[in-house]
Amino acid sequence: MRKLVLFLIVLVSLSACQNSHNKEVRKQKEELVAIDLDDIIKRGKIRVITDYNSTNYFVYKGRPLGYQLELLQALSNTLGLKLEIVVSNDVEKNFASLLEGKVDLIATNLTITRDRSHQVAFTEPHCITRQVLVQQKPSPDNNPSSAQELIRNQIDLGGKTVYVQENSAYVSRLKSLGNEIGDSIHIVEIPDYEVEQLIALVASGEIPYTVCDENLARINLNFYDNLDVETAVSFPQKIAWAVRPNANNFKDIVDNWLINFKKTNQYKRIYRKYFINKRSNHLVDANFHSIKGGVVSDYDAIIKEESAKYNLDWRLIAALIYQESRFLPEVKSWAGAVGLMQLMPQTAESFGVEEITSPKDNIQGGLKFLIWLDKRFAEDISDPDERLKFVLAAYNVGPGHVEDAMRLAEKNDKDPYKWDDSVDYYLLNKSKPSFYNDPVVKYGYCRGEEPFHYVSDILERYTHYKNVLND
Structure with missing residues (x-):
């Protein structure tokens, strides 16, 4: 009877805890x-x-x-x-x-x-996908008697130490696997390392094992040919x-x-x-991969050096150069613009560019042009982030067309110093007669779709560069 009472008390307590939870x-x-x-x-x-x-x-x-x-x-x-x-x-x-x-x-x-x-x-x-064990292949250079043998049976993970990303699903899976094999798997959770960083540590021999999703593990075999990822530690998972x-x-x-x-x-x-x-x-040269080499182009050093002179973020300038030339120094547009920053010959001459196809000269001229445009809009647009949109549009299509769009915005009771949903709209539509024939317009027709997308494309790419590239 006492056992029954104790059982009921425990049952009620568990129910109360569950309800509370x-x-x-x-x-x-x-x-x-x-x-x-x-x-x-x-x-x-x-x-x-x-x-x-x-x-x-x-x-x-x-x-x-x-x-x-x-x-x-x-x-x-x-x-x-x-x-x-x-x-x-x-x-x-x-x-x-x-x-x-x-x-x-x-x-x-x-x-x-x-x-x-x-x-x-x-x-x-x-x-x-499924979770797999990442381990080094036995090296022929090692002494055969001391070479690490590949783990193929999950039971052999008993007593082994496996390093995984902190709070990842790999932690719970390894704990379950330890129960399944009836042995201890020593799990070390690493707080500041991402999965691929742990894979790199296995490849270099700094840690013996890690676990990751099979599709990601197989991709990394392209970077580390000394790894083995054939041993599954889970069933297929969603x-x-x-x-x-x-x-x-x-x-x-x-x-x-x-x-x-x-x-x-x-x-x-x-x-x-x-x-x-x-x-x-698309990964011919790992040096140009932001994970492996962190290089955007062959001209990163010049871009960084010249951008620093004007206290500009080199990643912004790299985003602009990619848009202009895809980092091809001798490319020439249908309109006659030349080089990495696609300078028109007369613009290059105005800013003292001696050799327009020289990467350094071209970047120097392009930056001088950007600074000149920034000063032109600075008096009316004090916010540098907002002003950047006007500067980029003007770099693409000329300041006159941008100022036309500002006048159209003001005439139609919009903020002439705000880009989004204001000046950008009037520049976008400046190819329409009802817009470019307006009396406030001084520079006429403009194929506004190009600068409209030019600004958003560069700013979007700049955000991606900031996300993954060091400043």
Whole structure:
């Protein structure tokens, strides 16, 4: 009888604890920042956090690339919304940023787990993979008696030390595997290292083992030919994005989009590009990969040196040069513009450029022109970030057309010193007779679509460069 009473007391206590836990979970969900699809549409942009590695998001030869980036661009294009990307490789901070309403979507390779499902709402999976052990191949240079043998049976992980990213799904999987094999796996969680950094440490011999998703592991074989990734430590797992638990409408939109998009040839091309095809097509030279070499172009040193003279961010100038010439110093446009910064001969002469195809001379002339334009707009536009948009447009199409658009904005009761949804609109439409024939217009017709996109393209690329390149 006493045993029965004790059992009932324990059962009631457990039930009370569970109810208390459920109430706490409900309370946390009620306290979540309420941001859903309508709020995102009103804002006009999706705020996304992703991680920085050689597959999801990186820059190669000045061009932003990545599996997650291309998926996100396709999503934002479908929804007609701008895409704002921030970068973080810290899993827990990413969850916190989502739940605090700082971002709308975590777009990384998140393994769907029960524990995580209590925190966030997972989307339709964007791919399926499994976790594998990353280890060094035995080296023929080693003494055969001391060479490390490859682990092929998970049981042999008993007693071994495995280093993994802190708070990652790999931690819980290794704990479960230890229970399954009836032995201890010593798990070391590394807080400041991303998965690929741990892979590099295995390749260099600084740590013996790590665990990561198989598709990412196989990509890294292109960089480290001394690694083995053939030993699985999990069954196939669903990999997804995450949204806030109360963002039901946004989740429905993303889910439906993913379900349909995964059926398209575009998705198949993106997946093959990053996870199946050899990287030789777009990663010919790892030196130009932001993860491996961090070099944007052959002219980084000159860009940095000359930009520093004017206290300009070299990444901004690199973004502009990519837009102008794709870093080709002798390219010439149909209009006669020449060189890395596509200077017109008369502009080059005005700013003392001696050899227009010389990378250094051309960059010096282009920077002098930018500074001249900045001073021209500085009196009316004090905010340097806002003024930059006017300067970039003027660099592309000339200050006269930009000033025409400013006058049109003012005439139509818009702010002539504000770019977005004001001056940009009138410059965009300056190819229409009703705009370029207006009495306030002094410089006539302009194919405004080019400078309109020129400004947004450079600023978007500049943001990507800031995300992944050191200043």
